[in-house]
Amino acid sequence: MTRLPKFAGPMTCLGGYFFYPEDSANPAVYEMSKLKTKSGAKKRFRFTASGKVKAGVAGKRHRLISHNGKYIRQNRGTQVMSDADTIKIKSYMPYA
Numbered sequence: 001m002t003r004l005p006k007f008a009g010p011m012t013c014l015g016g017y018f019f020y021p022e023d024s025a026n027p028a029v030y031e032m033s034k035l036k037t038k039s040g041a042k043k044r045f046r047f048t049a050s051g052k053v054k055a056g057v058a059g060k061r062h063r064l065i066s067h068n069g070k071y072i073r074q075n076r077g078t079q080v081m082s083d084a085d086t087i088k089i090k091s092y093m094p095y096a
Helices: 039-044 069-074 083-092
Strands: 012-014 017-019 030-032 045-047 053-056 078-080
Touching: 039 045, 053 083
Parallel strands: none
Antiparallel strands: 012 017, 017 030, 045 053, 053 078
16 A cells, blocks of 8 residues: 655645545545546537437538528538547547
8 A cells, every 4th residue: 555645634636646544434545636528528519329429510600691502401400420520529528
């Protein structure tokens, strides 16, 4: 078991790790700090039940007069992101 430094209180953070005292009920002596979710990603993406990533379609905010009706209809709703983009988006949202 790892010995704690003398200045370790009830829970001390040293270099990204949280150290607990030995008489604690927690069996782990240390644990990593939590990862943060990118706030922009949690606003823009949702996950399907099978683990794919859904996102809103781009190009539907303004200047729609210059686009034809087929373009506007096909870009309704959401679409499933590609596999390459899914890997990057999942790294932005570690707990999703």
